[in-house]
Amino acid sequence: MGLLVDGKWQDKWYDTDKNAGKFERQEASFRHWIQDAQDARFPPQRDRYHLYVSLACPWAHRTLIMRQLKDLQDIISVSVVSPEMLDNGWTFAGYPDATGDTLYRKQFLYELYTMADAHVTTRVTVPLLWDKQQKTIVSNESADIIRMFNSEFNTLTGNTDDYYPAQLAQEIEQVNALVYHNINNGVYKAGFATTQSAYEEAVTSLFRALDTIEQRLVHQRYLCGKQFTEADWRLFTTLIRFDAVYYGHFKCNIRRIADYPALSGYMRELYQHPGVSQTVNLNHIKHHYYFSHTMVNPTQVVPLGPELDLDSPHGREQLF
Numbered sequence: 001m002g003l004l005v006d007g008k009w010q011d012k013w014y015d016t017d018k019n020a021g022k023f024e025r026q027e028a029s030f031r032h033w034i035q036d037a038q039d040a041r042f043p044p045q046r047d048r049y050h051l052y053v054s055l056a057c058p059w060a061h062r063t064l065i066m067r068q069l070k071d072l073q074d075i076i077s078v079s080v081v082s083p084e085m086l087d088n089g090w091t092f093a094g095y096p097d098a099t100g101d102t103l104y105r106k107q108f109l110y111e112l113y114t115m116a117d118a119h120v121t122t123r124v125t126v127p128l129l130w131d132k133q134q135k136t137i138v139s140n141e142s143a144d145i146i147r148m149f150n151s152e153f154n155t156l157t158g159n160t161d162d163y164y165p166a167q168l169a170q171e172i173e174q175v176n177a178l179v180y181h182n183i184n185n186g187v188y189k190a191g192f193a194t195t196q197s198a199y200e201e202a203v204t205s206l207f208r209a210l211d212t213i214e215q216r217l218v219h220q221r222y223l224c225g226k227q228f229t230e231a232d233w234r235l236f237t238t239l240i241r242f243d244a245v246y247y248g249h250f251k252c253n254i255r256r257i258a259d260y261p262a263l264s265g266y267m268r269e270l271y272q273h274p275g276v277s278q279t280v281n282l283n284h285i286k287h288h289y290y291f292s293h294t295m296v297n298p299t300q301v302v303p304l305g306p307e308l309d310l311d312s313p314h315g316r317e318q319l320f
């Protein structure tokens with residue numbers, strides 16, 4: 001794990017000392033937009049954009065799900081990195097279900113960042129949305145990428161399903177804020193904390209937020225009412241990793257998702273939604289976290305369990 005400083009790779013773990021043992025996530029560094037508009041620098045086009053993902057990463061997972069839901073599989077191609085992220089960060093080393101760099105046959109993901117900007121200073125993260133024409137990065141912020149996928153390719157695909165409808169935008173933003181700070185990023189704050197108090201603070205807020213969401217889902221089929229929105233998919237990618245990884249590896253072990261009746265049925269419904277289970281790779285998920293975070297798990301031993309029951313009936317139909 002490391003970062004690029006002025007275009008040079010440095011192998012360095014997150015610095016939590018400066019902040020009382022707390023993990024602080026950095027802002028994404030490339031934030032351009034694909035826009036279905038006249039004179040856009042990045043217009044929607046077939047066979048022009050490429051997505052670099054890890055199947056282990058919850059942020060990259062959002063973009064893969066949105067690519068499925070919006071019928072973008074033939075329009076946006078994908079390369080999958082190896083789940084083993086060590087001294088060189090994300091790599092294209094061989095591993096089952098990893099594809100290598102299908103565009104340029106590079107060895108390391110950081111080489112794409114330096115191709116875009118030879119002097120960049122940044123963490124090297126997935127997902128990465130790449131423009132094959134201009135040979136540059138459109139965006140490395142998953143929250144933005146899923147919005148581009150949601151709305152900017154409709155003319156090409158004819159798929160007008162809307163996961164960020166204007167009339168729900170405010171509610172979606174509120175739910176996203178709760179889920180992002182306490183749950184999506186909350187599990188990382190717990191897992192990467194290097195003091196007892198930073199860990200306890202993160203885990204307490206995490207379970208308070210999960211309890212709040214459970215209450216909401218007892219009466220309501222989806223987070224923002226009767227239809228799927230991006231808020232659901234953003235929560236899903238953390239839920240599906242929770243019992244397999246965050247519960248043990250990140251010490252988020254007050255309760256499992258399996259102990260929450262509404263949340264676990266909801267998670268199964270999302271998992272069973274057409275196209276979604278193909279985006280879930282529990283081998284990459286478990287192997288990445290347990291093998292790559294050597295300061296959390298120095299032996300790199302990956303646990304065999306837990307047995308997960310993702311295909312049983314979700315029982316959520318009655319909520320309509």
Ligand SMILES: N[C@@H](CCC(=O)N[C@@H](CS)C(=O)NCC(=O)O)C(=O)O
Nearest residue numbers: 057058059123124125126140141142
């Ligand atoms: N804000 C980014 C965060 C992405 C992110 O942190 N990805 C992780 C993988 S789960 C990563 O690549 N980490 C490598 C690093 O921080 O050096 C997004 O949502 O797209």
